[in-house]
Amino acid sequence: MDDVFAQYQAALRSGHQLAAEGRFKEALTQYEAAARVADERALPHIVVGGMLMRLGRPKDALAAYERALFREPTDLDALGGRAAALLATGRRDEAAVVQRQIATLRQAPPTSDGVPAELLTPVSRAEALAIAGEQARDGGQREAAIDAWLAEAREHAAQEHFDAALDAAIRALSLDTGSVRVHLELTRLYYERGWESEAIQRAGSLRRLLQLAPNDEVTAGLDALEREYTGSASER
Numbered sequence: 554m555d556d557v558f559a560q561y562q563a564a565l566r567s568g569h570q571l572a573a574e575g576r577f578k579e580a581l582t583q584y585e586a587a588a589r590v591a592d593e594r595a596l597p598h599i600v601v602g603g604m605l606m607r608l609g610r611p612k613d614a615l616a617a618y619e620r621a622l623f624r625e626p627t628d629l630d631a632l633g634g635r636a637a638a639l640l641a642t643g644r645r646d647e648a649a650v651v652q653r654q655i656a657t658l659r660q661a662p663p664t665s666d667g668v669p670a671e672l673l674t675p676v677s678r679a680e681a682l683a684i685a686g687e688q689a690r691d692g693g694q695r696e697a698a699i700d701a702w703l704a705e706a707r708e709h710a711a712q713e714h715f716d717a718a719l720d721a722a723i724r725a726l727s728l729d730t731g732s733v734r735v736h737l738e739l740t741r742l743y744y745e746r747g748w749e750s751e752a753i754q755r756a757g758s759l760r761r762l763l764q765l766a767p768n769d770e771v772t773a774g775l776d777a778l779e780r781e782y783t784g785s786a787s788e789r
Contacts, residue, residue, distance in 0.1 A: 557590055560586075560590050561587050564583045564586040564587035565596075565600070567583045568580045568581075568582075568583035568587065569675050571583060572675045573675065577604050577607045580604050581601065581605065581608065584600045584601045584604055585601055587600070594624065595621040595631055596674065598617050598618070598620040598621035598624070598631070599618065599621045599628070599630050599631050600674045600676070601617040602614040602617035602618040602638065603674055603675065603676030604676075606634070606641065606676070606685065606688075607676070607684060609688060611637075611688055612638075612642060614634065614637075614638045614641075615642070617634075618634040619635065622635065629659070629678070630678060632654060633655060633681060634676075634678070634681050636648045636651040636655070636682075637685035637701065638681075639651065640682070640686070640689055640697045640698075640704075641688040641692075641697070642689075643689060643692065645696060645700055677708075679708035679717070679721075682702070682704050682705035683701070683721065685697075685698075686698045686699075686724065698725070698728055699728055699732060702724045702725035703721070703725050703735065703738050705718075706722045706725070707738075710742060715745065722738050722739050733762050733763055733771045734770075736758070736762060737771050737775055739755055740756050740759055740778060741774075741778055743755055756778070756779060759771075759775055
């Protein structure tokens with residue numbers, strides 16, 4: 554058993570090193586070896602999925618993430634990867650269901666699975682979503698790309714990586730400069746970062762956009778933001 558676990562660790566570490574060097578095909582080979590040795594674990598299937606996403610194979614990545622979820626149904630990295638792979642193939646409704654599942658699980662107390670740091674997946678949920686956005690955009694799935702990059706922005710914001718979050722939101726905005734849901738996310742990020750005057754200005758601009766393109770969900774989201782950060786929603 555010790556020899557098997559040593560083989561598993563060696564394959565994962567080799568895969569991580571190759572991935573860090575940008576040698577994704579070779580990294581995938583190592584991760585697949587790790588998955589064969591420790592098929593019962595979710596982690597090797599997750600890293601296989603991450604490399605398949607990087608290699609532009611989201612359908613194969615989805616299968617890998619589903620294998621991981623069969624072994625660990627509440628693993629957030631596996632769920633995040635599955636959502637990303639779904640978005641990369643334009644399956645927005647299914648991805649939205651997974652994102653809601655992730656949001657619910659995040660409300661539960663955190664647990665530790667005892668995985669050594671050097672064995673953790675090198676592709677974060679935010680990175681998987683960034684890749685998914687690129688693949689969806691390249692496949693002509695504009696709304697799915699926007700979904701992916703907005704989800705990426707929320708992942709970064711949850712870690713208080715606001716520059717990265719803004720970059721992701723701006724990428725989404727570049728696909729549709731009039732998207733009210735993207736402008737809502739930018740307003741939220743400005744408030745969260747503490748740029749109150751800029752957030753108020755953007756909120757005012759969003760109100761004007763909503764007059765031209767009414768959206769009840771975005772309006773409710775903006776009202777909630779303004780109540781949270783300024784104490785009241787703007788008059789409409």
